[in-house]
Amino acid sequence: METSTPARATEPPGPPAPPRLGHSPALSSGAGRAVARIAAFAVCQAAMIAGLGLLITGPARNLWPLSAEDALNDAFERVRNDALTTASAIASGAGDTHTVVGVTVLCCLALLLVPPLPQWRAALFLALAVWLQSLVFLLITEAVDRTRPDVERLDASPPTSSYTSGHTGAATALYAGLAVLVLSRVRGRWGRPVAVLLLLIPLLVGLARLYRGMHHPSDVVAGLLNGGLSLFVVGRAVLADDAWAARPPADAVDIAVAAAERRPGPSREPAVVIVNPTVTDTATRDRLRLVLAQRGHTDVTFLETTERDTGGGQAADAVRGGAGLIVACGGDGTIRAVADALAGTGVTLAVVPCGTGNLLARNLGLPLDPADALAAALTGEPRALDLGTISGDGIARTHFTAMSGAGLDAAVMGSTSDRAKSALGWPAYVLAGLGELRGPRMRLAVALDGAPALHRTARMVLIANIGTVQGGTALVPGARPDDGLLDLALFDPRGAGGWLRAAGVLLRGSRPTGTATGAHGGPVEFFTFRRAELTFTRPQPREVDGDPVAPGRRITAEVRPGALTVLLPAGEK
Secondary structure: OOOOOOOOOOOOOOOOOOOOOOOOHHHOOOHHHHHHHHHHHHHHHHHHHHHHHHHHHOOOOOOOOHHHHHHHHHHHHHOOOHHHHHHHHHHHHOOOHHHHHHHHHHHHHHHHHOOOOOOHHHHHHHHHHHHHHHHHHHHHHHHOOOOOOOOOOOOOOOOOOOOOOHHHHHHHHHHHHHHHHHHHHOOOOOHHHHHHHHHHHHHHHHHHHHHOOOOOHHHHHHHHHHHHHHHHHHHHHHOOOOOOOOOOOOOHHHHHHHHHHHOOOOOOOOEEEEEOOOOOOHHHHHHHHHHHHHOOOOOEEEEEOOOOOOOHHHHHHHHHOOOOEEEEEEOHHHHHHHHHHHOOOOOEEEEEEOOOOOHHHHHOOOOOOHHHHHHHHHOOEEEEEEEEEEEEOOEEEEEEOOEEEEEHHHHHHHHOOHHHHHHHOOHHHHHHHHHHOOOOOEEEEEEEOOOOOEEEEEOEEEEEOOOEOHHHOEOOOOOOOOOOOEEEEEEOOOHHHHHHHHHHHHHHOOOOEOOOOOOOOOOEEEEEEOEEEEEEEEEEEEEEOOEEEEEEEEEEEEEEEEEEEEEEOOOOO
16 A cells, blocks of 8 residues: 655745845945956956966066066176165065055054044955955966076075065055055145155065065066056956946936835835935935835935024924924934924934934934934834923023033034044044143032022033933933933043043943032032023033034023934834
8 A cells, every 4th residue: 555645835935035224236236246356357367477477487588678687686786785785675674474464454444443434445445455466476476486586685585486576566556555545535735745655665665676686577577567457456346436346327226216115015104304415425315215215205305404504494394294204314413403393293203323423323322324323213113302401691492412511512512623523523522622621610500400509610511411422431421311301410620630530430430419419529520400500600612412602601401301202223212
């Protein structure tokens, strides 16, 4: 009797996973294709240079100018002296493996870590060019066996073929690569002279290798060719405007948005995106539009802030027009202006950091990449956050989202130029702060929640709705944007020791909270309140969410609990 095996049920394939928000095949960078092309051209590069080497060591070795190479090597040996030998050792060292690797690593780290950061394409270009040159060099030395010149050699001979000059090739890839980056990214009269000096280094390295008897002239020429071709191949793939990996079709965003809109799903409320055009480029706007389309927001309007209207007017118009979602894309000043208009309306805000400080976004746990921040917000949920209000002589009553204050921090905000912020990012504030440390101490009276006034001296006064600033420093430990309170921090360090004690308090992340009747609390005092009135004995510089306002003698601050509805990632507050 035969037994039958029951047929295994085949499950229908599930729906394809949706793309990550802000990404689409239409916007694919084609990185895999670029890698394949680099590899293919590298093989051609190695084959060409190896073929030249076999020609040089074979049929063409007795033809001019190759026949004159021995005489040239002898001439270099005859002119040697102590000064030239020392200079050649220095020049040759610039192409040494350890030097090239060390300089490459340092330059790549600088490109990634020094503002404006990170410059991924520039760092990738430099690292890949040096690596590709080294790989091709190793392949060639295996294919072409050439003895070194028959002269006294001043360096120990490595166990590799004389063809090609590895020092020269590595120096060309590194220093000529740096020259390319200088010419393409540095503005000013000194860019070209620096590039010329960088381009001279590979030539000096090659000359030094000839002087020291380590290579034939054709070895040096082949090294220059290897390094130059490596730069060309990698540069075309990484840096060029029409790079293999970089250019989607001109209508790629429209294609991606249309594809997102065709996917089944609920249509969501109209959205208005308010962008600060000075910090938001076209590519960022396109990615934001794609993220919104992928989440069902097909009715989207983009509005730009102006010098006169930094976001509040646009937000108010959007609310009157029935927008259900407002996306604010800019720095803390733009976010503050939009939040001021949305306070108490119940209209949802999505915060997209595009500025220098981005304090609110950092404290809300949002990514600092604009598209990623919007994607994280749209996949989260609405939360009610507090706003602070501030007013005073010369300050019309307005809301703030992060921090306001007087004294040192306001002076720093006022003395930091837009140009410095654009060039350096938030470290520009640190540099400006060093020049303001010797500013005069101020005297003030602080009345909290109707209690008797406290009299203090201070260098800086902060009224905070959030506590953390750049670098993860808890400048006002414990301040939260959803606790129904505002926090007051009085900084009054005296001398270097006082600044060290203040830094210790901040590094510990603890806060001995003051009371309305407490004694002076040392270099830093913290208070919580619902309403505060600050009176200074003389006008002080003041700021609201990083924007300087007119100096004055009075500040009144009050909390508005839960006044702003913000989309936050799951688990963040």
